[in-house]
Amino acid sequence: MIKLHQTKQLQMWQKAKELRLKYFKEVQTAKEQGKTLVLVDSGSFIELPAGLGGYACLEGHPYGATVGMDLDFARECAEATEARGYARDLCVYTRNFWGSMFLNRYYFGGEFPKPDFTIKRSLCDTESKWLQVCCEHFHIPSFYIDFPLYPDSRTDKEDIDYLATQMNDCIEWMEKITHKEYDDEQLVRAARNEFRTTSLWAEICALNKAVPAPLDQKTIYTLYFPTVVSRYQDETVHFYEELLAEVKDRVANNIAALATERCRLWDDGIPPWYFLRLYRYLESYGAVVLGSIYTYTLHGAWADQTDGSWGRARTPEERGMPMKTREDALRALSLWYLEKPIYQGMCLPVSKNKQLLRIIKEWHIDGTMMHLNRGCEGLVLGQMENRLALLKEHNPVTIYEGNSADKREFDESQVMDRLDAFMESLGMKKLDS
Amino acid sequence: MLEEFHEQFNQRHQYSRDWKARNNSQVIGYLCTYFPEEIIYAAGLLPVRLLGGHEPQDVAERHIPTMFCPFSRDVLAQGLLGRYAYLDGLVDAFTCVHMRNVFGSWTLNIPLKYQYYLFTPVNVRNPRAKTYWAIQLGKFQKSLEEFTGHPISEAALDSAIQVYNHSRNLLRQIYEMRKSEAPPVTGAECMEMVVSSQVMDKQEHNQLLEKALVELNSRKDNRQTGVRLMLIGSENDDTEFVRMIESLGSTVVSDDHCTGSRYFWNEVVPGKDRLLSISSRYMDRPPCPQKDVEDIRFRFLHIKQLAQDYNVQGAILVQQKFCSPHELDFPALKAFLQEEMNIPSLFLEVDVTIPLGQFRTRVEAFLEMLQLQLV
Numbered sequence: 001m002i003k004l005h006q007t008k009q010l011q012m013w014q015k016a017k018e019l020r021l022k023y024f025k026e027v028q029t030a031k032e033q034g035k036t037l038v039l040v041d042s043g044s045f046i047e048l049p050a051g052l053g054g055y056a057c058l059e060g061h062p063y064g065a066t067v068g069m070d071l072d073f074a075r076e077c078a079e080a081t082e083a084r085g086y087a088r089d090l091c092v093y094t095r096n097f098w099g100s101m102f103l104n105r106y107y108f109g110g111e112f113p114k115p116d117f118t119i120k121r122s123l124c125d126t127e128s129k130w131l132q133v134c135c136e137h138f139h140i141p142s143f144y145i146d147f148p149l150y151p152d153s154r155t156d157k158e159d160i161d162y163l164a165t166q167m168n169d170c171i172e173w174m175e176k177i178t179h180k181e182y183d184d185e186q187l188v189r190a191a192r193n194e195f196r197t198t199s200l201w202a203e204i205c206a207l208n209k210a211v212p213a214p215l216d217q218k219t220i221y222t223l224y225f226p227t228v229v230s231r232y233q234d235e236t237v238h239f240y241e242e243l244l245a246e247v248k249d250r251v252a253n254n255i256a257a258l259a260t261e262r263c264r265l266w267d268d269g270i271p272p273w274y275f276l277r278l279y280r281y282l283e284s285y286g287a288v289v290l291g292s293i294y295t296y297t298l299h300g301a302w303a304d305q306t307d308g309s310w311g312r313a314r315t316p317e318e319r320g321m322p323m324k325t326r327e328d329a330l331r332a333l334s335l336w337y338l339e340k341p342i343y344q345g346m347c348l349p350v351s352k353n354k355q356l357l358r359i360i361k362e363w364h365i366d367g368t369m370m371h372l373n374r375g376c377e378g379l380v381l382g383q384m385e386n387r388l389a390l391l392k393e394h395n396p397v398t399i400y401e402g403n404s405a406d407k408r409e410f411d412e413s414q415v416m417d418r419l420d421a422f423m424e425s426l427g428m429k430k431l432d433s
Numbered sequence: 434m435l436e437e438f439h440e441q442f443n444q445r446h447q448y449s450r451d452w453k454a455r456n457n458s459q460v461i462g463y464l465c466t467y468f469p470e471e472i473i474y475a476a477g478l479l480p481v482r483l484l485g486g487h488e489p490q491d492v493a494e495r496h497i498p499t500m501f502c503p504f505s506r507d508v509l510a511q512g513l514l515g516r517y518a519y520l521d522g523l524v525d526a527f528t529c530v531h532m533r534n535v536f537g538s539w540t541l542n543i544p545l546k547y548q549y550y551l552f553t554p555v556n557v558r559n560p561r562a563k564t565y566w567a568i569q570l571g572k573f574q575k576s577l578e579e580f581t582g583h584p585i586s587e588a589a590l591d592s593a594i595q596v597y598n599h600s601r602n603l604l605r606q607i608y609e610m611r612k613s614e615a616p617p618v619t620g621a622e623c624m625e626m627v628v629s630s631q632v633m634d635k636q637e638h639n640q641l642l643e644k645a646l647v648e649l650n651s652r653k654d655n656r657q658t659g660v661r662l663m664l665i666g667s668e669n670d671d672t673e674f675v676r677m678i679e680s681l682g683s684t685v686v687s688d689d690h691c692t693g694s695r696y697f698w699n700e701v702v703p704g705k706d707r708l709l710s711i712s713s714r715y716m717d718r719p720p721c722p723q724k725d726v727e728d729i730r731f732r733f734l735h736i737k738q739l740a741q742d743y744n745v746q747g748a749i750l751v752q753q754k755f756c757s758p759h760e761l762d763f764p765a766l767k768a769f770l771q772e773e774m775n776i777p778s779l780f781l782e783v784d785v786t787i788p789l790g791q792f793r794t795r796v797e798a799f800l801e802m803l804q805l806q807l808v
Contacts (some may be wrong), residue, residue: 003548085764089500089755120726122555125530129761135728136765142728148565151528151550162565169561189554347527348550349537374500377757381530382537384496389541 005212012243016222017202020237021211023229024066024108030056031113036178039115039134041127041301043408045145047333048119048170049230050190051182051326052143055168058115060130062228063353064093067100067107067407068273068375076103079407091126092375092405098130101137116420117177118142119170123149124378128276141177143170148338151348155338163334168326184326190232191329195315195336197231200240202312205296207247209363210257213248217289218279219257227299258288263428264364267292268356268386269371270380270404278347282419287426290363293355294379297342313339349382353389360395367396369419375403398422434648435618437641438625439672445481445632450519452479452634459546459581464508464535466631466691467526467553467721469570469711471701474515474635475593476577481520482631483535484670486511487785502753503785504668505531512543522547522580524573527555527791529758538804547580549573556730557716557724567651567712574708600635601697603642608694610649610674611686613745617652620664620685621675628692629669643646657682660803661744663767664688665736665778666751667759674787678749678796682804687743689736690751695719722758732762740774746801748778749796777803 012091030037035054040046042061049055068074077099082088084102086095106112118135120142122128128144135142145166147158161428175182201224208215223243226236249255265282267289279289296302303313316332317323323332337343345352359365368390370383383399390397400418403409441448449460460479463470470480485507492513493506499720511517523545525536540548551573554562578584607626610617626645630638659682664675670692675685688694701714725732740748748770752759763780770776780801781792 085767087760090757090760120556122726125723125757126761128555129722129758132726132728132730133761133765144559144726146554146556146559146562146565148552150552158565158568162561165561166559348533348540350541372498372500377500377530380498380500381534384498385538385541389496 001264002260004259005261006254007256007259007369010215010219010246012239012246013219013222015242016225017241019236020222020225023226026056027058027113027382028106028108028110036180037113037115037138039118039131041121041131043228044121044125044147044337045119045167045170046229047187047190047194049174050186050232051171051184052174052178052180053183053186055246057229058113059229060097060127061093062225063100063107064096064274065270065405067096068092070107071274071407073100073107074274074405074407078408082227089374091124091130091377092403094126094130096405098133101134114138115140117174120144121147121345123147126378148345149343149347150338151344153339153341153344153350155335159332159338160334163337164327164330166331167330171326184195184329187326188323188329191333192317192323193232193234193237194333195301195317196237197227197240198299198336199312199315200244201227202238202296202300202302204240204244204247205291205300206252206311207297210251211255211264211364212258212261213264213288213290214250214255214257214278215291215293216257217295218276220291220295221271221276224295224298226293231299256288258283258286260286260287260431261288263288263366263423263426265289266356266359266363266365266368267371268294268368268383269373270294270376271371272402272407272410272418273405274407274413275410278415278419281416282423284430284432285423287423287428289369290365292358293352297340300383301336301339303339310358346378346381349385349389352382354388356386356390357393357395360390365395367398367422369422370397370399371404372399372401373404374409376400376406396422396426434644435622435625438622438629438645441633441641442625442629445629446516446519448633449479449481452767453519460519461522461524461547462520464523464525464532465528466696467528467715467724468524468551469573469715471590471593471597471711472570472574472577472585473524475479475589476581476583477589478521478577478581479634482716483508483511484628484632485785486516487671488513489786493749496542497534500755501534502531502667502755503758503783504753505535505786508532509535509538510537520545520657522549524549524551526551526553526575528553529756531756532793546765549576554716555724557720558727563709563712563716566716567706567709570708570712587707591703593709594703594707596635596639600630600639600642600687601700603639603646604630604697605645606641607649608687615656615658616684616686617649619679620662620688621657621672621679623685624670624672624675624688624690624692627696628672629693629697659683660807661686661746662802663740663743663745663748664690664693664751665748666690667753667756668692669696669751669783671783671787672791674783674792677789677793681793681797681800687739687745689719689732689739691721694739695721697752722762725762730769733766736766737769737774740770740776745763745776746807747799748776749799750778750780752780752782754782754784777806
């Protein structure tokens, strides 16, 4: 007879879904509301336009992922992109985004919104070229911020200077092309919210070390979304403050995400968005998936704690950095971005090896499943070495191939067979058997 | 004489081993031509570009999945199979994700005495890039000095810059000859000159280039030029493939490859701050697509200039399968060549080994079409 944990639905989940929809609607109606619409890749530097006044950021990655959940529209988008000569093996978010843009159909209705300008950056080979094509399509200008990518948390003065001065250049450029006066106070406020949101998110994810886990990965996909698209907003900070309180309460009262939790899994990579029910399927084994580096650290701020564990990073102000002027905000933002652990893992596998090994220990992980995602080479970089590093330390790993947002490259039965075999290798049987 | 380049390239591993013994020094491998070799050379070490072996292998897939470019997997396989056992160190610049994968796997699985990852700006036209990268070059120099135990003097840097600039100048002179109506040198021969320069001591290679220049100036053969082609694309060191193209009534008169003109096109402009001078050279070089990220596509403008200068009649776009930077450029480039310059192009996707027969048929058809147009 398996012991059942107490469980209940997360109250903030509905609010998270509302915030997600609100974001996409904001993008859709930005022009009607007289707001500036800024096109960015996966959410870097979304605080910078704050000083211009009302604005919304059309972010490529979340939009590409969202399109990927609708199989018919995703196929239309992919085909529209491929018809223009682009390879099928390119980043799937790019192909979905471009396809929607070429078709002039926004997923949430109406025409594809035309941005006013873009802010580019490049962590992989695709991001900057992606936006380059968008600029040509819409005939809009762009500003490129060069991001120093290192395998460790490198925050030397010259690295911070390099990033901060480029951000300042970007602000001056935005003033010039929009003819708007830039309000530094709004930037400071947006930066503060950025620090607070991402630090809160790390604190929430750290609570998932508890047994039973208060959150599961499928729910986390909804919960982390505001960190990606609106972390600079007051409303987002309030959302995560409330979420933190609720998750703390769940931990204090042993409220589990999965009542039958008896196996804890770690996830690696971007999931097949159209097949999230694989997480529910694993629950039939009593397995709860706790999270991934992608969901925890894409916009979560992490640091070593005094007891040696991994937890939330202290905000720049908590570390004594001033936050009064534009320069203060830009230097603090530079530091914040340079410290992000996910970027280190995207640089070289050795960094992610260390992160994974500490996560497995601290979050009490029984096994790891890796999605070898043909739709994103940036996050697959080093994944096979990550697998070898885990196996070397006797941590079970399984790999399944697929594509996060192109179902044409996903073999459902093969993936399910593989997951069944993996669960059996962990000594697990289905609860109803 | 020109066969010497072919020989040296094919014997590159033996050359490196001999060089080590002759000079009692060490060999440092590099993975991308954005790495500033001059600094390695100034330290008295031999920089050697790692290239594929063009042989089927089954050792790399455990480390790099097949969604990454075959060139990167081939290079790693060469390392895992011990072909580069003589390497003392490996360095990588921040360029494409594919070669960074090689660096990540190589440094985890193959013993090395030295390794260095060098962040390199992506937006090379960013006005702050040169100064920032010069600082990074200074850190690399310091790291190298610690490795060898010897400081790198300004005189050594000056000398390395001079040797490398001389190499670039000689290759430019040879490329200049390709502008003529009947080029005295083929594209395959030029590619062998460039790739051999990437695996040899530049001073020794310069001597070969000087002899080649003399020979080419008086070379007389009855070879018909045929259709004037340009090769454009990702890493390509398959000289047999180029020979096949040139055996079908064409001559490759120009290229935009990192195993061709992109490697050597511009020189370091000497200045008081040596590292800034080196930094500027790399930021100003003809860009790889991964570095061509501005609203204006400077790479296309450079290709346009080359096509005009070399009187190019057709282009063959060569891409390593899964090479994302080039995949992202080709549709726009193909349209640019056709619409802006009326230059037709043929796209060929290559793997570790090339299906020569199939490609021959496609190239023949392309050349026939071009010949009809030219008539």
